[in-house]
Amino acid sequence: MKLIRFGNAGQEKPGILIGEKRYDVSSLVTDFNESFFEENGLEKLKKALESNPVLPEVNASLRLGSPIARPSKIICIGLNYVDHCRETNAPIPDEPIIFFKSTSALVGPNDDVVIPKNSQKTDWEIELAFVVGKKASYVDEADAMNYVAGYCLHNDYSERAFQLERGGQWAKGKGCDTFAPLGPFMATTDEIEDVNNLSMWLTVNGKTFQNSNTSNLIFKIPFLVHYLSQFMTLLPGDVISTGTPPGVGLGIKPNPIYVKEGDVIELGMDGLGSSKQLAVAYKEI
Numbered sequence: 001m002k003l004i005r006f007g008n009a010g011q012e013k014p015g016i017l018i019g020e021k022r023y024d025v026s027s028l029v030t031d032f033n034e035s036f037f038e039e040n041g042l043e044k045l046k047k048a049l050e051s052n053p054v055l056p057e058v059n060a061s062l063r064l065g066s067p068i069a070r071p072s073k074i075i076c077i078g079l080n081y082v083d084h085c086r087e088t089n090a091p092i093p094d095e096p097i098i099f100f101k102s103t104s105a106l107v108g109p110n111d112d113v114v115i116p117k118n119s120q121k122t123d124w125e126i127e128l129a130f131v132v133g134k135k136a137s138y139v140d141e142a143d144a145m146n147y148v149a150g151y152c153l154h155n156d157y158s159e160r161a162f163q164l165e166r167g168g169q170w171a172k173g174k175g176c177d178t179f180a181p182l183g184p185f186m187a188t189t190d191e192i193e194d195v196n197n198l199s200m201w202l203t204v205n206g207k208t209f210q211n212s213n214t215s216n217l218i219f220k221i222p223f224l225v226h227y228l229s230q231f232m233t234l235l236p237g238d239v240i241s242t243g244t245p246p247g248v249g250l251g252i253k254p255n256p257i258y259v260k261e262g263d264v265i266e267l268g269m270d271g272l273g274s275s276k277q278l279a280v281a282y283k284e285i
Contacts, residue, residue: 001191002016002188002191003016003067004016004022004064004183005031005066006062006063006065007065008063012031012066013026014030014032016055017184017185020060022062023057024056024058025045025055027053028053032186032237033068033069033070034236037149037236038134038235063108063110064183064184064185065107065108066107067152067186068152070104070106071103072103072235072238073238074100074102074103074105074238074239074240075098075099075234076100076156076174076243077096077241078097078098078170078243079218079243080093080219080242081217081244083212084243084251086246087250092218095227098228099171101174101175101180101241102176104175107177107182108181108183109153109181109184109275111178111181112178112277112279113155113157113178113265113278113279114177114281114282115259115260115261115282116282117282119176119282120258121162121250121258122158122160122258123157123158123160123250123258124155124202124204124267125156125158126156126200126210127154127242127243128154128195128200128214128217128241129151129182129240130149130151130195130239130240130242131148131151131186131238131240132147132148132149132225132236132237133146133150135233144223144226145222145225147225148225149186149189149236149237151272152186153267154180154239155180155202155275155277156174156179156241157174157179157180157259158173158179158248158250159173159174159179160249160256185273192271192272195214196214198213198269198270198272199269199270200212200214200267200269200270202266203266203267204265208247209248210246210248212245213245218243224240225240228240260279261280261281263278
Protein backbone atom coordinates (compact mmCIF):
# COMPACT_ATOMS: atom_id res chain seq x y z
CA MET A 1 0.00 0.00 0.00
CA LYS A 2 0.89 3.61 -0.43
CA LEU A 3 -0.47 5.81 2.34
CA ILE A 4 -1.23 9.49 1.83
CA ARG A 5 -2.79 12.26 3.87
CA PHE A 6 -4.59 15.04 2.06
CA GLY A 7 -6.30 18.35 2.79
CA ASN A 8 -5.48 21.66 4.38
CA ALA A 9 -2.68 21.80 6.93
CA GLY A 10 -3.94 20.55 10.27
CA GLN A 11 -7.07 19.07 8.71
CA GLU A 12 -5.59 16.18 6.71
CA LYS A 13 -7.54 12.99 6.10
CA PRO A 14 -6.04 9.55 5.49
CA GLY A 15 -6.00 8.10 2.02
CA ILE A 16 -4.29 5.60 -0.25
CA LEU A 17 -2.67 5.88 -3.64
CA ILE A 18 -3.58 3.25 -6.23
CA GLY A 19 -1.77 3.80 -9.50
CA GLU A 20 -2.10 7.53 -10.09
CA LYS A 21 -5.42 7.85 -8.28
CA ARG A 22 -5.98 8.90 -4.69
CA TYR A 23 -8.75 7.52 -2.49
CA ASP A 24 -10.19 8.64 0.82
CA VAL A 25 -10.05 5.93 3.53
CA SER A 26 -11.26 8.09 6.41
CA SER A 27 -14.31 5.82 6.69
CA LEU A 28 -11.94 2.95 7.54
CA VAL A 29 -9.26 4.60 9.69
CA THR A 30 -9.00 7.78 11.74
CA ASP A 31 -5.48 8.79 10.78
CA PHE A 32 -2.01 7.39 10.12
CA ASN A 33 -0.73 8.09 13.62
CA GLU A 34 0.83 6.24 16.53
CA SER A 35 -2.43 4.52 17.44
CA PHE A 36 -2.95 3.33 13.87
CA PHE A 37 0.40 1.57 13.70
CA GLU A 38 0.29 0.36 17.30
CA GLU A 39 -3.08 -1.32 16.76
CA ASN A 40 -1.95 -3.25 13.66
CA GLY A 41 -3.66 -0.71 11.45
CA LEU A 42 -1.76 -1.61 8.29
CA GLU A 43 -2.98 -5.20 8.34
CA LYS A 44 -6.51 -4.16 9.28
CA LEU A 45 -6.63 -1.63 6.46
CA LYS A 46 -5.30 -4.16 3.99
CA LYS A 47 -8.02 -6.63 4.95
CA ALA A 48 -10.70 -3.95 4.79
CA LEU A 49 -9.61 -3.05 1.26
CA GLU A 50 -9.82 -6.68 0.16
CA SER A 51 -13.61 -6.42 0.44
CA ASN A 52 -13.53 -3.71 -2.26
CA PRO A 53 -15.34 -0.96 -0.33
CA VAL A 54 -16.58 2.05 -2.25
CA LEU A 55 -14.02 4.77 -1.57
CA PRO A 56 -14.39 8.41 -2.61
CA GLU A 57 -11.79 9.47 -5.13
CA VAL A 58 -9.66 12.42 -4.01
CA ASN A 59 -9.13 15.27 -6.43
CA ALA A 60 -5.49 15.35 -7.52
CA SER A 61 -5.42 19.11 -7.00
CA LEU A 62 -5.84 18.78 -3.23
CA ARG A 63 -2.77 19.41 -1.10
CA LEU A 64 -0.84 16.41 0.20
CA GLY A 65 0.26 16.55 3.82
CA SER A 66 2.91 14.46 5.49
CA PRO A 67 1.85 10.81 5.01
CA ILE A 68 2.43 10.29 8.74
CA ALA A 69 0.60 12.34 11.37
CA ARG A 70 2.93 14.14 13.77
CA PRO A 71 5.05 11.35 15.31
CA SER A 72 6.53 11.17 18.78
CA LYS A 73 10.01 11.52 17.28
CA ILE A 74 11.87 12.38 14.09
CA ILE A 75 15.31 10.83 14.46
CA CYS A 76 18.01 11.57 11.92
CA ILE A 77 21.33 9.92 11.16
CA GLY A 78 24.22 12.20 10.32
CA LEU A 79 27.14 11.50 7.99
CA ASN A 80 25.83 8.15 6.76
CA TYR A 81 27.37 8.31 3.25
CA VAL A 82 31.17 8.17 2.89
CA ASP A 83 31.26 10.75 0.08
CA HIS A 84 29.16 13.17 2.14
CA CYS A 85 31.65 12.84 5.00
CA ARG A 86 34.46 13.71 2.60
CA GLU A 87 32.73 16.72 1.05
CA THR A 88 32.09 18.22 4.47
CA ASN A 89 35.57 17.35 5.79
CA ALA A 90 34.08 15.15 8.49
CA PRO A 91 35.53 11.84 9.70
CA ILE A 92 33.69 8.65 8.74
CA PRO A 93 31.78 7.70 11.91
CA ASP A 94 32.46 4.44 13.74
CA GLU A 95 28.91 4.49 15.09
CA PRO A 96 25.80 6.29 13.82
CA ILE A 97 25.56 9.98 14.62
CA ILE A 98 22.10 10.70 15.99
CA PHE A 99 20.20 13.97 16.15
CA PHE A 100 16.55 14.93 16.47
CA LYS A 101 14.45 17.06 14.19
CA SER A 102 11.53 18.87 15.79
CA THR A 103 8.15 17.37 14.99
CA SER A 104 6.87 20.91 14.30
CA ALA A 105 9.19 20.94 11.26
CA LEU A 106 7.04 18.27 9.57
CA VAL A 107 5.11 19.45 6.50
CA GLY A 108 3.71 18.12 3.26
CA PRO A 109 5.97 17.13 0.37
CA ASN A 110 5.13 20.12 -1.80
CA ASP A 111 4.68 22.80 0.86
CA ASP A 112 6.86 25.89 0.75
CA VAL A 113 10.13 25.77 2.65
CA VAL A 114 10.47 28.90 4.77
CA ILE A 115 13.98 30.32 5.02
CA PRO A 116 14.30 31.06 8.75
CA LYS A 117 14.64 34.57 10.14
CA ASN A 118 18.31 35.66 10.02
CA SER A 119 19.28 32.61 7.94
CA GLN A 120 22.14 32.87 5.44
CA LYS A 121 22.93 29.16 5.01
CA THR A 122 19.77 27.12 4.46
CA ASP A 123 20.73 23.86 2.74
CA TRP A 124 19.06 20.79 1.22
CA GLU A 125 19.49 17.07 1.97
CA ILE A 126 17.60 14.31 0.17
CA GLU A 127 17.15 11.27 2.42
CA LEU A 128 15.47 7.89 2.66
CA ALA A 129 13.26 7.82 5.74
CA PHE A 130 11.53 4.84 7.30
CA VAL A 131 8.57 4.60 9.66
CA VAL A 132 8.50 2.44 12.77
CA GLY A 133 5.62 -0.04 12.76
CA LYS A 134 5.59 -1.22 16.37
CA LYS A 135 7.22 -0.43 19.69
CA ALA A 136 10.92 -1.28 19.56
CA SER A 137 13.28 -1.61 22.50
CA TYR A 138 16.57 -3.56 22.48
CA VAL A 139 15.81 -5.11 19.10
CA ASP A 140 18.14 -7.72 17.58
CA GLU A 141 19.44 -6.70 14.18
CA ALA A 142 18.24 -9.99 12.68
CA ASP A 143 14.67 -9.15 13.73
CA ALA A 144 14.80 -5.43 12.99
CA MET A 145 12.88 -5.34 9.71
CA ASN A 146 9.81 -6.68 11.51
CA TYR A 147 9.63 -3.26 13.18
CA VAL A 148 9.59 -1.26 9.93
CA ALA A 149 6.21 -0.21 8.51
CA GLY A 150 7.40 1.50 5.36
CA TYR A 151 9.51 4.12 3.61
CA CYS A 152 9.24 7.79 2.62
CA LEU A 153 11.11 10.44 0.71
CA HIS A 154 12.43 13.19 3.02
CA ASN A 155 14.26 16.48 2.52
CA ASP A 156 16.25 17.16 5.70
CA TYR A 157 16.63 20.92 5.35
CA SER A 158 19.43 22.35 7.48
CA GLU A 159 20.54 25.86 8.45
CA ARG A 160 24.30 25.36 8.49
CA ALA A 161 25.23 28.44 10.52
CA PHE A 162 22.67 27.52 13.19
CA GLN A 163 23.84 23.90 13.04
CA LEU A 164 27.61 24.29 13.01
CA GLU A 165 28.59 27.80 14.07
CA ARG A 166 26.48 28.54 17.12
CA GLY A 167 27.55 25.90 19.59
CA GLY A 168 25.52 23.09 21.11
CA GLN A 169 23.75 20.42 19.15
CA TRP A 170 22.87 20.11 15.47
CA ALA A 171 19.17 20.39 16.32
CA LYS A 172 19.46 24.19 16.20
CA GLY A 173 19.83 24.05 12.44
CA LYS A 174 17.57 21.09 11.79
CA GLY A 175 14.27 21.81 13.51
CA CYS A 176 13.10 25.03 11.89
CA ASP A 177 9.50 25.23 10.70
CA THR A 178 8.96 23.51 7.31
CA PHE A 179 12.38 21.82 7.46
CA ALA A 180 10.96 18.26 7.20
CA PRO A 181 8.84 17.85 4.06
CA LEU A 182 7.89 14.16 4.00
CA GLY A 183 6.29 12.14 1.24
CA PRO A 184 4.38 12.25 -1.10
CA PHE A 185 3.42 8.87 0.38
CA MET A 186 4.59 6.13 2.68
CA ALA A 187 5.20 2.91 0.77
CA THR A 188 4.78 -0.22 2.86
CA THR A 189 7.81 -2.51 2.87
CA ASP A 190 6.27 -4.93 0.36
CA GLU A 191 6.09 -2.11 -2.21
CA ILE A 192 9.88 -1.76 -2.35
CA GLU A 193 11.78 -4.70 -3.78
CA ASP A 194 15.24 -3.68 -2.54
CA VAL A 195 15.48 -0.70 -0.21
CA ASN A 196 19.27 -0.95 -0.43
CA ASN A 197 19.26 -0.13 -4.14
CA LEU A 198 17.15 2.98 -4.65
CA SER A 199 18.39 5.74 -6.93
CA MET A 200 17.84 9.26 -5.61
CA TRP A 201 18.24 12.76 -7.03
CA LEU A 202 17.81 16.38 -6.04
CA THR A 203 17.81 19.51 -8.19
CA VAL A 204 17.78 23.22 -7.41
CA ASN A 205 16.26 25.38 -10.14
CA GLY A 206 16.61 22.44 -12.52
CA LYS A 207 20.31 21.81 -11.86
CA THR A 208 21.22 18.43 -10.39
CA PHE A 209 23.19 18.59 -7.15
CA GLN A 210 22.55 15.18 -5.57
CA ASN A 211 22.54 11.93 -7.53
CA SER A 212 23.21 8.76 -5.55
CA ASN A 213 21.84 5.44 -4.38
CA THR A 214 20.88 3.94 -1.02
CA SER A 215 23.40 1.17 -1.68
CA ASN A 216 25.99 3.68 -0.47
CA LEU A 217 24.59 3.95 3.06
CA ILE A 218 27.21 3.20 5.70
CA PHE A 219 24.71 1.98 8.31
CA LYS A 220 21.72 0.13 6.84
CA ILE A 221 18.16 0.14 8.18
CA PRO A 222 18.29 -3.13 10.21
CA PHE A 223 21.37 -1.94 12.05
CA LEU A 224 19.84 1.49 12.65
CA VAL A 225 16.70 -0.02 14.21
CA HIS A 226 18.85 -2.23 16.41
CA TYR A 227 21.24 0.58 17.33
CA LEU A 228 18.66 3.25 18.11
CA SER A 229 16.60 0.83 20.19
CA GLN A 230 19.55 0.41 22.55
CA PHE A 231 19.22 4.07 23.58
CA MET A 232 15.48 4.78 23.44
CA THR A 233 12.15 3.13 22.79
CA LEU A 234 11.02 3.66 19.22
CA LEU A 235 7.27 4.17 19.09
CA PRO A 236 4.88 3.25 16.27
CA GLY A 237 4.80 6.01 13.70
CA ASP A 238 8.24 7.38 14.57
CA VAL A 239 10.14 8.65 11.52
CA ILE A 240 13.83 7.83 11.13
CA SER A 241 15.79 9.55 8.36
CA THR A 242 18.87 7.67 7.24
CA GLY A 243 21.21 10.44 6.09
CA THR A 244 22.08 12.30 2.91
CA PRO A 245 24.49 11.53 0.06
CA PRO A 246 26.99 14.05 -1.35
CA GLY A 247 25.92 17.15 -3.21
CA VAL A 248 24.66 19.40 -0.41
CA GLY A 249 25.19 23.12 -0.72
CA LEU A 250 27.70 23.17 2.13
CA GLY A 251 29.99 20.80 0.25
CA ILE A 252 30.24 22.73 -3.02
CA LYS A 253 33.82 23.87 -3.66
CA PRO A 254 35.20 26.47 -3.61
CA ASN A 255 32.06 28.42 -2.72
CA PRO A 256 29.09 26.77 -1.00
CA ILE A 257 25.63 27.43 -2.41
CA TYR A 258 22.63 27.97 -0.17
CA VAL A 259 18.87 28.24 -0.67
CA LYS A 260 17.57 31.70 -1.50
CA GLU A 261 14.07 33.09 -1.89
CA GLY A 262 12.45 31.90 -5.11
CA ASP A 263 14.55 28.75 -5.47
CA VAL A 264 12.71 25.57 -6.47
CA ILE A 265 14.02 22.38 -4.92
CA GLU A 266 12.86 19.08 -6.45
CA LEU A 267 13.79 15.59 -5.33
CA GLY A 268 12.83 12.00 -5.95
CA MET A 269 13.68 8.40 -5.21
CA ASP A 270 12.92 5.07 -6.89
CA GLY A 271 9.55 3.77 -5.70
CA LEU A 272 8.94 6.70 -3.35
CA GLY A 273 7.83 9.42 -5.73
CA SER A 274 9.00 13.00 -5.89
CA SER A 275 8.42 16.28 -4.12
CA LYS A 276 8.90 19.95 -4.86
CA GLN A 277 9.40 22.90 -2.53
CA LEU A 278 9.44 26.62 -3.29
CA ALA A 279 11.74 28.62 -1.00
CA VAL A 280 10.07 31.64 0.56
CA ALA A 281 11.41 34.23 2.97
CA TYR A 282 10.33 34.29 6.60
CA LYS A 283 7.66 36.91 7.26
CA GLU A 284 6.63 38.36 10.59
CA ILE A 285 3.07 37.38 11.50
